[in-house]
Amino acid sequence: xxxxxxxxxxxxxxxxxxxxxxxxxxxxxxxxxxxxxxxxxxxxxxxxxxxxxxxxxxxxxxxxxxxxxxxxxxxxxxxxxxxxxxxxxxxxxxxxxxxxxxxxxxxxxxxxxxxxxxxxxxxxxxxxxxxxxxxxxxxxxxxxxxxxxxxxxxxxxxxxxxxxxxxxxxxxxxxxxxxxxxxxxxxxxxxxxxxxxxxxxxxxxxxxxxxxxxxxxxxxxxxxxxxxxxxxxxxxxxxxxxxxxxxxxxxxxxxxxxxxxxxxxxxxxxxxxxxxxxxxxxxxxxxxxxxxxxxxxxxxxxxxxxxxxxxxxxxxxxxxxxxxxxxxxxxxxxxxxxxxxxxxxxxxxxxxxxxxxxxxxxxxx
Numbered sequence: 001x002x003x004x005x006x007x008x009x010x011x012x013x014x015x016x017x018x019x020x021x022x023x024x025x026x027x028x029x030x031x032x033x034x035x036x037x038x039x040x041x042x043x044x045x046x047x048x049x050x051x052x053x054x055x056x057x058x059x060x061x062x063x064x065x066x067x068x069x070x071x072x073x074x075x076x077x078x079x080x081x082x083x084x085x086x087x088x089x090x091x092x093x094x095x096x097x098x099x100x101x102x103x104x105x106x107x108x109x110x111x112x113x114x115x116x117x118x119x120x121x122x123x124x125x126x127x128x129x130x131x132x133x134x135x136x137x138x139x140x141x142x143x144x145x146x147x148x149x150x151x152x153x154x155x156x157x158x159x160x161x162x163x164x165x166x167x168x169x170x171x172x173x174x175x176x177x178x179x180x181x182x183x184x185x186x187x188x189x190x191x192x193x194x195x196x197x198x199x200x201x202x203x204x205x206x207x208x209x210x211x212x213x214x215x216x217x218x219x220x221x222x223x224x225x226x227x228x229x230x231x232x233x234x235x236x237x238x239x240x241x242x243x244x245x246x247x248x249x250x251x252x253x254x255x256x257x258x259x260x261x262x263x264x265x266x267x268x269x270x271x272x273x274x275x276x277x278x279x280x281x282x283x284x285x286x287x288x289x290x291x292x293x294x295x296x297x298x299x300x301x302x303x304x305x306x307x308x309x310x311x312x313x314x315x316x317x318x319x320x321x322x323x324x325x326x327x328x329x330x331x332x333x334x335x336x337x338x339x340x341x342x343x344x345x346x347x348x349x350x351x352x353x354x355x356x357x358x359x360x361x362x363x364x365x
Contacts, residue, residue: 022243023107023120024100024184025050027231029065029077030247031254035265037064039084045364048079049254052364054097057189059219060085061096068227070125070159074244078125078229081188081218088220095212096189096219098228101365103301104142104174104181110235112140113173120166122184123239127159128226132216135190135199136164139183139206143172146206148199150214161230163239169203178301180365184233188218188226255298259361267313273356276342294332295339296361304363306332306340311356318344318357330357337363 031049038046039062045052048065055061066080081098110118122136130153137148149164174181190212197209204210218224230242245253262272276292296304308330310317317328332340342357 020243020245021234021240023102023233024231025253026250027124027229028075028242028244028250029079029229029231031251032065032077032264033254033258033260037062045258048077049258051079051098051100054095054099054185057087057094057096057219058085058091059083059087059096059189061219066227068127069229070127070161073125073230074242075125075229078127078227080225080227082225083219083222086220086222086224088217090189090191090217090219092191092193094189094191094219095187095194097185097187099183099185100231101141101180102182102184103178103365105176105178107174107181108176110168110174112169113171115170117168117170118235119168119237120233121163121236121239122166122233123161123163123230123242124228124232125159125161125230126153126226126228127157128153128224129156130216130218130221130224130226131156133214135187135212135215137183137185137187137211138166139185140169140172140174140181140203141183142175142181144206145169145172145203146200146211147203148211148213149201150199159227165237167202172203184231186228187212187215190215252298255296256301257362257364259296259298259300259304261358261360262309265313267309267358268311273311273319273358275354275356278353278355292342293339294342294359296337300337300361300363301365302363303336304361306335306359306361308332308342309358309360311358318355321354321356327355332359 026049029048032047035047041053041055041061043054047063062082062084064080066078069075069078133150135150139146147166151162193208194211195213199213200210232242307315310326311319316330317326318330320327330344333343334341
């Protein structure tokens with residue numbers, strides 16, 4: 001059998017590809033542990049992992065994980081935002097932001113705060129029914145600084161790739177810890193509180209008035225909808241091809257911040273509910289211990305907030321199998337980055353009785 005020769009050029013190509021050059025996590029919008037759709041938006045992490053909505057507006061929206069993607073680019077999903085209740089008269093303090101917070105220890109190689117500070121380039125694909133000017137802000141949380149840039153949607157309902165370069169900041173760096181240091185913020189609504197000044201397009205002290213100057217009102221019509229995918233932030237002044245990760249690697253990066261035993265927030269799913277048996281003996285009947293340790297799939301960014309759920313989605317409750325009852329007052333204990341212990345005492349259980357519970361573990365920034 002003939003053995004093909006591996007050329008030095010091919011070897012160089014296969015070994016010199018930088019890994020994890022994309023600072024953004026889940027930029028291909030492929031992971032959505034919580035849900036694939038959320039209406040009546042409120043501030044928080046609602047659907048796709050690692051991306052949070054901030055909302056203060058009379059207009060209302062639905063966000064979802066969509067399969068509408070730019071053709072031939074390798075993406076399977078996009079994030080969709082659609083206006084469901086319009087408000088053409090925007091109040092001064094209103095905003096709608098889609099953002100990702102980033103840990104400081106993931107940013108040290110950018111060398112911000114030194115004379116060698118790297119420029120960083122943000123690239124993404126966007127399709128919107130509303131043409132005009134949009135803005136994006138990078139916020140250095142550790143030093144209260146801002147750099148905002150604008151871009152234009154030229155053609156309605158057409159996928160367009162945008163590339164925006166931000167200068168490196170030589171005067172202010174990022175804390176080397178697991179706290180939030182940088183926010184990447186996509187703006188869709190910004191009232192006059194955030195648009196009355198001059199767009200802060202170089203690094204400077206954060207000022208509301210300079211944050212999103214020129215931003216259009218995406219909430220002025222129920223015809224407005226937009227899609228984003230392929231979000232990539234990387235060192236340098238040019239955008240490289242999107243860095244696709246294996247699904248297991250992408251999921252593990254998301255699990256560092258959030259984990260759930262249920263799929264898409266469906267607490268009734270049998271496979272999402274964890275069985276546990278009550279234990280005790282004749283001496284302690286009446287106060288039988290229900291004990292279980294649970295190890296997380298991935299070590300969390302910090303000790304998370306763990307919430308126990310009944311099959312109907314009620315927090316702090318479990319499902320008691322022998323009489324199909326809901327028991328209340330349940331909570332995780334001894335929580336750390338690696339897992340938690342569930343211990344509960346009740347006179348409603350006897351040794352050998354079984355119950356089910358689901359859980360979420362939230363360590364988001």
